[in-house]
Amino acid sequence: MTLLAALLEGGLDDPEAIRIGDTSMSGPELLGAASVVADQIVDRPAEGPVAVLAEPTAHAIVAMVGGLLAGTPVVPVPPDVGSGERAHLLADSGASLWIGERPTDVTLPVRKVDLSRRSGDVAREAPHDGPALVLYTSGTTGAPKGVLLSRTAMAAGLDGLADAWEWTAEDTLAHGLPLFHVHGLVLGVFGALRLGSRLVHVGRPRPDLYASAVRDHGATLLFGVPTIWSRIAADPAAAEVLRSARLLVSGSAPLPVPVFEKLRELTGQAPVERYGMSETMITLSVRADGERRPGWVGVPVAGVETRLVSTDEETDGELLPHDGESIGELQVRGPGLFTGYLGRPEATAETWTKDRWFRTGDAAVIDAGGYHRIVGRRSVDLIKTGGYRVGAGEIETALLEHDGIREAAVVGEPDDDLGQRIVAHVVLAGEPVDPDEIIAFVAERLSAHKRPREVRVVDALPRNAMGKVQKARLSM
Known part of the structure; x- marks a missing residue:
């Protein structure tokens, strides 16, 4: 090969x-x-x-x-x-x-x-x-x-x-x-x-250097993670230069909806979002000629198959409908998957189902048209509260619609009454905001059971080199 x-x-x-x-x-x-x-x-x-x-x-x-x-x-x-x-x-x-x-x-x-x-x-x-x-x-x-x-x-x-x-x-x-x-x-x-x-x-990854790549070197295809796109969206002069690029691609972490919309306004085109892992390469993407919806990572790329599987105790392993609402574990198969974990045969075996589908560990929904939305990691982003299954990403999207919030990360923490309570960690955009106002803001936009029960204001969210929030560190 x-x-x-x-x-x-x-x-x-x-x-x-x-x-x-x-x-x-x-x-x-x-x-x-x-x-x-x-x-x-x-x-x-x-x-x-x-x-x-x-x-x-x-x-x-x-x-x-x-x-x-x-x-x-x-x-x-x-x-x-x-x-x-x-x-x-x-x-x-x-x-x-x-x-x-x-x-x-x-x-x-x-x-x-x-x-x-x-x-x-x-x-x-x-x-x-x-x-x-x-x-x-x-x-x-x-x-x-x-x-x-x-x-x-x-x-x-x-x-x-x-x-x-x-x-x-x-x-x-x-x-x-x-x-x-x-x-x-x-x-x-x-x-x-x-x-x-x-x-x-x-x-x-500076906005001026991305702009220079387009202006001075004729770049047509730009790759970035949400942190980069957020900085470009905050730099109108640099974003304006990107109008001549053919495709703006965002990945490695969810792109906040406000950043998506700002990029569309400043560059004249909506970014393309995609999804993948080290173990799978890129399995899902919005196509260049496809619909670009904020928060959705498109359809399987050529050669890839996906399915949505229930992880509830009562229905564990059952295939879930593509209705845009049912949350399950995303499983994939195709020619771009990894060989295994080096020297870890047991860890490798645990990632595969008996019929050879790869368990991504990510929670997702799929709509009737085959578009996928990643809710987040099952371990930290799928919250079971008061008998409901709630995706952290949906709450984070609602939080970021608040003008006073620049960044947000939602986790579930143990709760004697609810099983897990929803806790929002937010970085403010400027002036102080009353936590009760934030909770009410989310409750107005989502179902009441999806509102945060607690809001914690932080100076910054812990991130890795690719801009992904490290949620395990939020409760440390």
Whole structure:
């Protein structure tokens, strides 16, 4: 299986086809430098994956492409992790070699990346299709687990998105996402190298840099997480520049409805939302030619199937109707799914049903037209209160309609009477707001049983590198 098809077929031959920060190169230049890295990996002193510091640099991209050419699993190491977590990633993955600049606490053998060197060998990807990436989960339910992704899975996922987004070699992709997750690395780098679209990684996810990518480099396809889009929506001058872009894509966390509407007003187009996981690639997306509804993540991409399953004690395992109201666990299957968790056969087995559907652990609803809305994680976003099943996302959307609230996160906490009580954590937009007013505001818009029983004002919500709120930390 060839993942980086366009790159290996001689595409991206423009000298500035690939731009990372202030460094630019052509596809052939990237391929030549990556082939040198591949040679070094093949000659490494021990078997095992190779680790790369996943900074947004040309050196990191060359190193990871080199791993793909060598057929050796690559472990993208987040640049901001502490020494303890870095040690866990390296030990758990069994990494045998570090490619690029090595942190002082890492003792693995190291090979440097030289952007000017070229290999005399004909560059190609290794013929076998074992694990290509080991991406580590956020570790919210224990130590981070290594997700094994093959080139075949990544290619299938990218081809599904190319179909959904009408993504071609005529596009220029721009983003400022980290390179240690599916969103920034697989979609945001390997996608361009597979499909032949030019790539601009802006380095830092600032509104002015996104605007520059469009104005100065002709970006047509922009990737961002809600935090980025929120900042752009608050910068009318930068947002205005984005009017000439073809598609604005938001993912990795729910996009607040007020941000969705503000982007539509300022850029002249509504953003496209999508859904996926490290384990599944992107399984759902609004299509480029599809209806764009705030809060809905569209339909299955090509090759993907979904179903909604009840998790209630009385009806556990029953398929739920596509009525836009029934909340159940989203389960998926398709060619873009992961191979398993590295060294965790029991954890891998727990994620699959007997008939081989992947349990996402996310609660969702599906309407009659096949559109999906993600309610949130079953463990923290599906709240059972007073005999009702309530999705935290619906309450968060209502809270964000309040002019005095900038951010909101809703959780369920144990309650002797209700089972769980709904607790809202809010970041205010400015002046103080009476918590009772906030509770009444939600009660006016939703059913009474969906109102928060408690409102806690906080300075900021805890988030991970992709902008997802870490709800487990809200009650700590």
